[in-house]
Amino acid sequence: MRRSYYLLRSLLATCVLAVALACSSAHESSAQPSPAPQGSGGINRAEHRQKPSLLVVSFDGFRADYLDRFDLPNFRRVMTRGTRARGMHPVFPTITFPNHYSLVTGLYPEHHGIVENSFYDPVRKDTFSFRNFQTVSDGTWFGGEPIWATAERQGMVAACFFWPGSEADIKGIRPTYWNRYDGSVPNEQRIETVLGWLRLPAERRPHVITLYFSDVDSASHKATIGGSDVAAAVTAVDRSLGMLLDGLDRLENRDRVLLMLTSDHGMTDTGSVRIVQLGDVIDPTGVRAGFSGPVTALHVSLEAGTPAAVRDRINAKLEHGRAYLRQEVPERHHFRASPRGGDVVVIMDEGWLMATSFMNRGLIQREWGEHGWDPDLPSMKAIFLLAGPGIRAGVTIPEVENIDVYPLMTELLGLRPAAGLDGQPGKIRSLLK
Numbered sequence: 001m002r003r004s005y006y007l008l009r010s011l012l013a014t015c016v017l018a019v020a021l022a023c024s025s026a027h028e029s030s031a032q033p034s035p036a037p038q039g040s041g042g043i044n045r046a047e048h049r050q051k052p053s054l055l056v057v058s059f060d061g062f063r064a065d066y067l068d069r070f071d072l073p074n075f076r077r078v079m080t081r082g083t084r085a086r087g088m089h090p091v092f093p094t095i096t097f098p099n100h101y102s103l104v105t106g107l108y109p110e111h112h113g114i115v116e117n118s119f120y121d122p123v124r125k126d127t128f129s130f131r132n133f134q135t136v137s138d139g140t141w142f143g144g145e146p147i148w149a150t151a152e153r154q155g156m157v158a159a160c161f162f163w164p165g166s167e168a169d170i171k172g173i174r175p176t177y178w179n180r181y182d183g184s185v186p187n188e189q190r191i192e193t194v195l196g197w198l199r200l201p202a203e204r205r206p207h208v209i210t211l212y213f214s215d216v217d218s219a220s221h222k223a224t225i226g227g228s229d230v231a232a233a234v235t236a237v238d239r240s241l242g243m244l245l246d247g248l249d250r251l252e253n254r255d256r257v258l259l260m261l262t263s264d265h266g267m268t269d270t271g272s273v274r275i276v277q278l279g280d281v282i283d284p285t286g287v288r289a290g291f292s293g294p295v296t297a298l299h300v301s302l303e304a305g306t307p308a309a310v311r312d313r314i315n316a317k318l319e320h321g322r323a324y325l326r327q328e329v330p331e332r333h334h335f336r337a338s339p340r341g342g343d344v345v346v347i348m349d350e351g352w353l354m355a356t357s358f359m360n361r362g363l364i365q366r367e368w369g370e371h372g373w374d375p376d377l378p379s380m381k382a383i384f385l386l387a388g389p390g391i392r393a394g395v396t397i398p399e400v401e402n403i404d405v406y407p408l409m410t411e412l413l414g415l416r417p418a419a420g421l422d423g424q425p426g427k428i429r430s431l432l433k
Contacts, residue, residue: 038153038172042204045155049202052256052389054412055194055209056147057244058103058163059237060096061217061371062263063225064088064381070234074242075385078261082387083395083432090265090402092333093295093372094380096217097130099264099402100164104210105144106406106423108334112144114164115297115340120290122299122339130164133180139168145418147409148175151208154415159197161190162212177206183214187240195247198257205253207413211244213237220267220369230369258388258412262405268379270351271367276320278356282313289356290342294372296354297342307343314346321348332376334422350377386432397431404428 064087067075078084091102091109097117098109109115117130128135135141146165148158152173159177160166166178177197179185190211197206219233241261248254278284278296286304290297300307307325314323323346329335335345346354350373373380384400387393403423410417411429 039174040152040155040157040176042157042176043155044157044203044205044207048154048156048207048414049205050256051156051207051413052258053198053205053207053209053253054258054260054409055198055211055248056104056260056262056409057211057241058100058213059216059261059263059383060212060214061220061265061267061369062234062237062383063266063379064263064383065378066216066234067383070231070238072234072238074238074245075261077245078241078259078385078387079394081393082259082385082391083393083397085384085397085400085431087381087399088262088384088402088405089399090375090380090382092335092375094265094375095372096264097164099382101142101144101146102402103262103264103405104146104148104163104165104409106403106417106421107144108403108422110335110337110341111420111422112142113338113340114142115335115338116291116295118291119297119340120288120299133167136164136181137167137169139170142168142170146170147406148208148210149173150410150415150418151413152176156208156413156415157204157206158208159194159206160210161194163210166210175206175208183218187213187215187237188243191240191244191247194244195251198248198251198253208409213240215240216263217267222368224269224367225267225369226269255389258386258391260405260409261383261385263382265371265382266378266380267369267371268350268373268377269367270353270370274320274352276318276348276352276354278354281317282310284356290340292356293353294348294370296346296348296356297340298344298346300343311344314344318346320352321346321354323347333374348373350374350379391432400428400431 090099095117097114101112101114105112120127128141142165149170151158158175160175161179162181167180194209194211215233215237219229223229248257286301288299290299300310304310311323311325323344326341326345327336329345335341348354404427407417407423407425408428
């Protein structure tokens with residue numbers, strides 16, 4: 001989360017991460033194909049037309065243990081029909097944009113470059129913001145090759161009803177059908193649009209489709225995750241899933257649809273009393289925060305001294321977290337390669353945040369759900385379910401890795417994956433056999 005996001009949410013107690021998922025509140029659905037120059041042109045090559053369609057659905061902020069904590073008849077329908085992983089290990093930091101983009105590229109954020117929802121790039125000397133359509137639609141911010149670009153490049157039609165990166169022209173390619181993000185679009189409309197895509201003639205029917213629901217994440221950022229509001233949101237997305245399943249069952253080509261259910265991260269509770277002000281720990285002169293919260297990226301100028309000196313000053317006073325030089329961040333986080341991650345990276349303990357302004361002093365004590373911490377924490381685990389032709393029914397497999405999902409998608413669709421992946425081809429597929 002960018003600095004202003006945390007501060008505004010803490011001050012007003014109303015910020016909703018998922019509502020600002022992309023950058024804008026204006027909805028712009030492509031009623032007709034709008035292929036980029038290197039795309040499919042809206043027509044599937046002959047060799048793709050009898051392949052299955054893969055529908056990837058993301059439930060933002062849906063913890064892995066929600067599948068067992070709540071009575072969810074429609075998620076249970078999918079688990080009965082297909083395979084469920086015990087959980088999915090997200091990438092670091094456990095934030096919406098980095099994880100959604102890792103899911104569809106098979107890369108860690110240090111390699112695809114989307115290291116947070118908003119961040120400063122010291123090379124470009126510019127700021128990326130998930131709230132700014134100019135940045136989220138600028139493909140030069142995005143590294144790697146998302147699954148819709150892989151498909152379109154190989155002559156397979158793709159469609160996205162919301163997904164980070166889908167609004168951008170990445171390497172000259174957009175999905176044939178895409179939407180400018182608008183969180184006010186009802187779930188029912190999203191579902192009906194997706195079902196309409198699946199009813200298109202074989203030559204124009206998308207074989208890669210993404211769909212996104214924000215309800216759980218939105219509710220969690222306003223209240224404690226154990227409260228009635230979050231329970232109601234989880235129940236609501238289960239009903240939406242039921243509507244989707246009923247629609248899929250009515251399709252003539254229902255036996256050629258693969259359904260993948262995912263989430264980007266889990267959630268845990270935090271509160272205003274667990275916010276540490278950077279200015280209470282060090283003199284912030286000469287230090288620029290690229291983003292802050294559970295993880296904070298600090299860009300250090302000569303005025304502040306060396307990055308090592310800033311790290312040491314923070315660690316001398318910080319009780320509920322630890323500061324690292326970016327090159328010292330634990331290897332398991334895969335966060336060292338990109339300068340967008342800052343010169344100094346502060347990783348807070350679970351439930352604790354770092355803020356880089358004094359605006360939220362004197363807040364009334366309250367709690368809300370948050371995410372962004374260590375992916376190894378049980379509270380940060382996401383979900384992964386898969387059902388459809390060739391997928392075993394009623395099976396539970398071990399936890400899977402977020403970055404291994406992209407190579408699985410290419411295997412399910414018979415596509416050539418992009419080069420240089422962090423994810424391992426065949427890793428999830430071997431568990432499904």
